[in-house]
Amino acid sequence: MATVFLSTAKTFLYSLSSSPSPPPPPNSIQGQKPNVRPQLTLCKGVSDSTAHYKPPTLTKRNLSLSLTTSFLFSIAGQGYNSASNAAILEADDDVELLERVKKDRQKRLERQGVISSSNKEKAYLQDLVYKLSKVGQAIENNDLSAAVSVLGQNTDADWVQKANLAFSKLSSSPEEKTEVDAFNTSLASLISSVIRKDVDASKIAFVSSATALEKWTALTGLVGQLKGL
Missing domain, CATH: 1.20.5 (Single alpha-helices involved in coiled-coils or other helix-helix interfaces)
Known part of the structure; x- marks a missing residue:
C-alpha cells in the first residue's frame, strides 16, 4: 500500500517539475519590479481600422439584387x-x-x-286547346273535312279572336309575343292546308301551331293550368 502511494506521489511531482516555467520579462532585474508600459497596440489597431474603413463598393451584382428586391416588393403590393x-x-x-x-x-x-x-282568358285558351286537339285527331284520320268544320274558313273566327285577346293580356316579354306571332302564322297555314285538302301540309302546320302554343304556355307559366297540353 505504501509502495503504491509513493509511486503515485513521484509521478505527480514529476509532472509538476516537468512543466516549463514562464520566462522572466525582458530587462528585468532580480529584486526589481518590471517596468510596465501601457499597451497601446490594440487602440492603435482599432484607430487604424477606423481610419482606413472603406464603404462597400456598388457593383453590378449589388445593383441587380437591389432592383430585383424592389421589383418583387412591387409585385407583391400589386398582387395584394x-x-x-x-x-x-x-x-x-x-x-x-x-x-x-x-x-x-x-x-x-x-x-x-x-x-x-284571368279566369275568362284561361277559358278562351282552354277552348283553343280542345279545338286543336280535335283538329289533330281529324288530320291523323285523314278527315280534313272534320278539321275544316272545327277550324272554320279563316282566322276571323270568334274562338281565334278570343284566343288572341288572352294572348295579348298574358304576354309581357318579347319572347312570349314572338311565340304568339308564330302560332298565328302556323294557324293560318293550317286552315289554308285543310281547306286545300293537303294532308302533309296540314300535318306540318299543325305541329308548328302546337309547338308555338306549348312554348308560349311554358314562358307565361301556364303549364299545368291548361288541360290537354
Whole structure:
C-alpha cells in the first residue's frame, strides 16, 4: 500500500517539475519590479481600422439584387391590390345577382297574380286547346273535312279572336309575343292546308301551331293550368 502511494506521489511531482516555467520579462532585474508600459497596440489597431474603413463598393451584382428586391416588393403590393379589387368586384356581383333574383321573383309573383285573376282568358285558351286537339285527331284520320268544320274558313273566327285577346293580356316579354306571332302564322297555314285538302301540309302546320302554343304556355307559366297540353 505504501509502495503504491509513493509511486503515485513521484509521478505527480514529476509532472509538476516537468512543466516549463514562464520566462522572466525582458530587462528585468532580480529584486526589481518590471517596468510596465501601457499597451497601446490594440487602440492603435482599432484607430487604424477606423481610419482606413472603406464603404462597400456598388457593383453590378449589388445593383441587380437591389432592383430585383424592389421589383418583387412591387409585385407583391400589386398582387395584394388586385386581390382586394377582386374581392370588391365579387361583392358587387353578389349584390347585383341578389337584386336580379329579387326582381325576377317579384315578376313571377305579379305574373301569378295576373294569371289567377284571368279566369275568362284561361277559358278562351282552354277552348283553343280542345279545338286543336280535335283538329289533330281529324288530320291523323285523314278527315280534313272534320278539321275544316272545327277550324272554320279563316282566322276571323270568334274562338281565334278570343284566343288572341288572352294572348295579348298574358304576354309581357318579347319572347312570349314572338311565340304568339308564330302560332298565328302556323294557324293560318293550317286552315289554308285543310281547306286545300293537303294532308302533309296540314300535318306540318299543325305541329308548328302546337309547338308555338306549348312554348308560349311554358314562358307565361301556364303549364299545368291548361288541360290537354
